[in-house]
Amino acid sequence: MKLGTFIFIMLVFWASITLQDRYGWSPWVTFPIGALCVWAGLFQLGKLTGGTPESRARKLRETIQAKIAAGESLKSLKLREADLRGANLSNAYLEGADLSFTKLSEAKLFGAMYSTDTIWPEGFDPVAAGAVLVEDDD
Numbered sequence: 264m265k266l267g268t269f270i271f272i273m274l275v276f277w278a279s280i281t282l283q284d285r286y287g288w289s290p291w292v293t294f295p296i297g298a299l300c301v302w303a304g305l306f307q308l309g310k311l312t313g314g315t316p317e318s319r320a321r322k323l324r325e326t327i328q329a330k331i332a333a334g335e336s337l338k339s340l341k342l343r344e345a346d347l348r349g350a351n352l353s354n355a356y357l358e359g360a361d362l363s364f365t366k367l368s369e370a371k372l373f374g375a376m377y378s379t380d381t382i383w384p385e386g387f388d389p390v391a392a393g394a395v396l397v398e399d400d401d
Contacts, residue, residue: 274301320346331355357381358397367392 278297282288328351330337336356344364351371358378365384373393383389390396 316346320348323347324350327352327355353393357394362387 275294275298278301279290279293282293282297283290286293323345324347327337327342327347331352331354336358337360338356339359339361340357341361342365343361345362346366347370348366349369350367352375353371354374354376355372356376358376359380360377361382363382363384367384367387370392372389375389375392375394376397377383377389377394378397381389
């Protein structure tokens with residue numbers, strides 16, 4: 264059993280027992296109500312914290328891809344440890360971006376422009392991924 268599932272079950276039991284003690288209701292009534300209350304609370308907590316790591320990663324990918332589609336530069340953007348697996352970063356302006364520890368497996372980088380200041384994840388080959396080195400304006 265996962266820790267999250269265990270905690271959920273314990274919270275449901277706690278809510279159920281609290282309802283039984285406070286109102287004298289039967290466990291057949293309080294258990295479903297307790298479960299619903301705990302689920303609703305956890306749902307709201309997830310909304311407040313931005314959801315699951317997967318949903319946050321998906322939102323980040325969508326935001327970055329929208330910026331690229333709009334022609335916006337990602338110059339000097341700090342994306343350390345971001346999950347960009349499978350993201351379409353083709354034709355992105357990545358000059359000076361910090362992509363260290365970023366997950367880039369299956370990311371599409373064809374035509375993405377980067378500079379010598381761009382920091383890539385260790386062992387990542389931007390040229391093999393289709394990115395193009397551009398000269399600094401300095």
